[in-house]
Amino acid sequence: MLSDLTDKQFLVGVKQSRRALKDGLVQTAYLAQNVEDSVRIPLETLCKELGVPVIEVPTMQELGSACGISVGAAVAVVLR
Helix, strand or coil, X not given: CCCHHHHCCEEXXXXXXXXXXXXXXXXXXXXXXXXXXXXXXXXXXXXXXXXXXXXXXCCHHHHHHHCCCCCCCCEEEEEC
C-alpha cells in the first residue's frame, strides 16, 4: 500500500493534508500509529466524516521514508 506514495501525487504533513481533506482532494490518507493523540484523533475523525479511508503505518519514520523524506511524517495523503 505504501507504493501509492511513489506512484501517485501526494502531500505530506498535517496542515497540508488537513487542507486537502477539507477541499475534497484526498483519495486515501496514511497515518502513522505513533503520532500523538492530539494530532491523530482529529485527522482520523475528519477522514471518517469525509469518507476517506485511513491506512495505518507503524511509525512516523516508516511513513517519512515511504514519502522520500529524511524525517518522520505524521500523515500523508494521496490526491485524487
